[in-house]
Amino acid sequence: MKKHLLSAGDLSRDDAVRVLDTAAELLGVAQRPIKKLPTLRGRTVVNLFFEDSTRTRISFEAAAKRLSADVINFSAKGSSVSKGESLKDTALTLQAMGADAVVIRHHFSGAPHRLAAAGWTNGAVVNAGDGTHEHPTQALLDAFTMRSHLMPDGGTGSDLAGKNVTIVGDVLHSRVARSNALLLHTLGANVTLVAPPTLLPVGIDAWPVRTSYDLDDSLEGADAIMMLRVQHERKNASYFPSAREYSRRYGLDTTRMNRLPDHAIVLHPGPMNRGMEITADVADSGRSVIVEQVTNGVAVRMAVLYLLVSGATNEEGEGS
Amino acid sequence: MTSYVIRRAKILGGEPTDIAIEDGLITAIGTDLTVDGATEVDATGLVALPGLVDLHTHLREPGREDAETVLTGTQAAARGGFTCVHAMANTDPVADTAGVVEQVWRLGREGGYCDVQPIGAVTVGLGGTQLAELGAMADSAANVRVFSDDGKCVSDAVLMRRALEYVKAFDGVVAQHAQEPRLTEGAQMNEGLVSGELGLTGWPAAAEEAIVARDCVLAAHVGSRLHVCHLSTRGSVEIVRWAKSKGWDVTAEVTPHHLLLTDDLVRGYDPIYKVNPPLRTADDVAAVREGLADGTIDIVATDHAPHPMEDKECEWSAAAFGMIGLETALSVVQHTMVDTGLLTWEQVAERLSAAPARISRVGGGHGRPLAVGEPAHVVLYDAEATRTIVPADTASLSRNTPYAGRELPGRVVATFLRGVPTVLDGQLQEVQP
Numbered sequence: 001m002k003k004h005l006l007s008a009g010d011l012s013r014d015d016a017v018r019v020l021d022t023a024a025e026l027l028g029v030a031q032r033p034i035k036k037l038p039t040l041r042g043r044t045v046v047n048l049f050f051e052d053s054t055r056t057r058i059s060f061e062a063a064a065k066r067l068s069a070d071v072i073n074f075s076a077k078g079s080s081v082s083k084g085e086s087l088k089d090t091a092l093t094l095q096a097m098g099a100d101a102v103v104i105r106h107h108f109s110g111a112p113h114r115l116a117a118a119g120w121t122n123g124a125v126v127n128a129g130d131g132t133h134e135h136p137t138q139a140l141l142d143a144f145t146m147r148s149h150l151m152p153d154g155g156t157g158s159d160l161a162g163k164n165v166t167i168v169g170d171v172l173h174s175r176v177a178r179s180n181a182l183l184l185h186t187l188g189a190n191v192t193l194v195a196p197p198t199l200l201p202v203g204i205d206a207w208p209v210r211t212s213y214d215l216d217d218s219l220e221g222a223d224a225i226m227m228l229r230v231q232h233e234r235k236n237a238s239y240f241p242s243a244r245e246y247s248r249r250y251g252l253d254t255t256r257m258n259r260l261p262d263h264a265i266v267l268h269p270g271p272m273n274r275g276m277e278i279t280a281d282v283a284d285s286g287r288s289v290i291v292e293q294v295t296n297g298v299a300v301r302m303a304v305l306y307l308l309v310s311g312a313t314n315e316e317g318e319g320s
Numbered sequence: 321m322t323s324y325v326i327r328r329a330k331i332l333g334g335e336p337t338d339i340a341i342e343d344g345l346i347t348a349i350g351t352d353l354t355v356d357g358a359t360e361v362d363a364t365g366l367v368a369l370p371g372l373v374d375l376h377t378h379l380r381e382p383g384r385e386d387a388e389t390v391l392t393g394t395q396a397a398a399r400g401g402f403t404c405v406h407a408m409a410n411t412d413p414v415a416d417t418a419g420v421v422e423q424v425w426r427l428g429r430e431g432g433y434c435d436v437q438p439i440g441a442v443t444v445g446l447g448g449t450q451l452a453e454l455g456a457m458a459d460s461a462a463n464v465r466v467f468s469d470d471g472k473c474v475s476d477a478v479l480m481r482r483a484l485e486y487v488k489a490f491d492g493v494v495a496q497h498a499q500e501p502r503l504t505e506g507a508q509m510n511e512g513l514v515s516g517e518l519g520l521t522g523w524p525a526a527a528e529e530a531i532v533a534r535d536c537v538l539a540a541h542v543g544s545r546l547h548v549c550h551l552s553t554r555g556s557v558e559i560v561r562w563a564k565s566k567g568w569d570v571t572a573e574v575t576p577h578h579l580l581l582t583d584d585l586v587r588g589y590d591p592i593y594k595v596n597p598p599l600r601t602a603d604d605v606a607a608v609r610e611g612l613a614d615g616t617i618d619i620v621a622t623d624h625a626p627h628p629m630e631d632k633e634c635e636w637s638a639a640a641f642g643m644i645g646l647e648t649a650l651s652v653v654q655h656t657m658v659d660t661g662l663l664t665w666e667q668v669a670e671r672l673s674a675a676p677a678r679i680s681r682v683g684g685g686h687g688r689p690l691a692v693g694e695p696a697h698v699v700l701y702d703a704e705a706t707r708t709i710v711p712a713d714t715a716s717l718s719r720n721t722p723y724a725g726r727e728l729p730g731r732v733v734a735t736f737l738r739g740v741p742t743v744l745d746g747q748l749q750e751v752q753p
Contacts, residue, residue, distance in 0.1 A: 086633070132520075202524075207517075
């Protein structure tokens, strides 16, 4: 594995399977009465959050703590960052405190790359979502969830070869879509991105995916369908005329869900806009694995921290 | 005043010849010239070009003297072979009054490294709503003929029309920064394959081309001169080519970086490559090279845009737009246009000296050929040299060069401004303003 996890594209097929297999082992820890391993004792993991995201932060925090790492939560709000401190100075401060890993969430695309490439920190940098770019651990937990449902024997050791995954929504602004497109392709799945033309980025023809403007044409044969969060504000920028029209054309309701194959699962990265991209009936149905995604998120993040932080010493001098 | 005899220089890359300089003028060109008491300058193997003229320079003074001053910017210009630079208006305060343009003009004279011809703002405070006092700037000591809101687009069609019409009274030209503002809200880089992958808000070529097309049509309608700043896309080249085919009085410039660099460089999110207009695709680079070669694009202008370190050592989206370029311009032009066979040195002199001086109507003998009786604005250039670009090796106060670590051909050995060497042996000289 590379030293940092900045993009889902950083992972080879074998890297990705290794993360998922490690996560499968670690998932068992969560079922124990004592949910803790000593693996990262004495190591420091910093959660550097420039953007509010309680869900992702507590997921990483739980992951690091279950591995016995010391966790420092650095929220840009109410800190020196809100007083104008630069990313560079923040990074140098964390470096001086001896961070072994920096989990960074940032409103600007590419901020984790800057942190990793500029030499401001020696720790492993984990991208916990950057702007409208990527969210690689979200893609890993999605892949983990799909694998455990769709592949034989819970999927251990396997990829997602031949599985059909449909991702629906605001691809243009979605870091989840970018990371999933890359990772699912690496794992051998066939990805279809469905969105109104305004919400697909220019240049998408070069992505390793199929695209469609029509959700109804993209349901049959899907093994998994992932609904992306669509912000109401997008209609103000004329990406679509109204929330109702969006829901009618691109929302997942029971009628559409019933056209999916019986084994197909429904994912959503959260937080959901119930009634917008997904109806409550679908979100709460037996097909929905949305709550399970959250559980798996902790295990996947444990695996990433474990492989990046403990791997850094075990394989000193290798592969960065 | 010291006299000079430049020995065995290849004027415009031709046969070696001597050039005699006395009292700021070229007094003789030939072999084995003798001038009593003249200082000898050995130019064996060097190309002699007329002093370069930059139509697009950000000197940052007044207001951002931490990034650049008129003195340091003109020193960088001299090291790049320039004898005249046009100072863009987006200073603080904006160069939108006779007072500010005269201040910038005076600072250039006090430095003595390069003639500084101020450009006046088109609109008050670059606000895009009300015409600045264009006539007062034209009548001032700075004698302004080029007007630009560069950094911002004069997007209001009526205001642009009026500006184009109004400057006809004093043979002025409006230099447009072509960027449709609504199509580029929050834009961070060229819109295309790379922006989609990187999740950065795209800057469509259409946002530039729509304005270029509109302005060409407007200029034709009112019979005015239009200059298109830093065009960067294939479509812009084609529109300007079409406008010229109609006989309309449209000129255009391209920057050195748009002749060489592409948006692939953005992949590392290093803001050193963040610039306005953004780096485009390899196809656009090919198109601007073709356009410069066939004369569709009249000139190369640097868009030298100094920024302090902290405005580049940050996240891409928080970083400032712009790159410095005065000291690397000629090398990039050699690399992209001369070494590729697209331009001769004679054509380089046209596009980096004669044409920009003509467009701006600048006086002082700038843009004139190397000929007896002409003011001695001369560059001696070693086209055989190669150098690796080191950011700290600059006269500019800023270090934001996109060429760090890159090997480029050519080196400016000497620059003469009115017969006074501002640079000799590649080193800045003390000058008496």
